[in-house]
Amino acid sequence: MKNRLMSLEERLLLKKRPMIEAINDILTSAFDLEHTRHRKPQNAFVHIVASLVAYQFYPNKPQVDLAKIY
Template sequence: MNPKVMKLWDHLMLRKRFIIETIFDQLKNISQIEHSRHCRCTSFMINLLAGLIAYLFQPKKLSIKMTRFDKQVLMQI
């Protein structure tokens, strides 16, 4: 396979993918945000909002630490 050219920002975020996947897993399993068919848009928004509020009350939250170099790349995009 030929190597593909990636944007620098995408390459930096791939390094932090395990943190992003862990946060998604917590949102799905602990906060019970699930991808299902809702009858109405309002019920979907209420379910999503309730899950995000539940995530905010968790004592330990993961975060992505960005270096000065990462911030400079973000500003250039």
């Protein structure tokens, strides 16, 4: 990857990357959000929505505070 100048916003969001990775890990491990071969695109969409709804009921959600960035 080429070196280039990063803006302040990109640098602050880059510090939040571990939190985003943790959220993705929770979605894939606890709520079975993985790529599977669905026969219809509607089934894939329903699977994604069901995982996100289940995540909403998860009691210990990690949070990214974007108010400090903007």
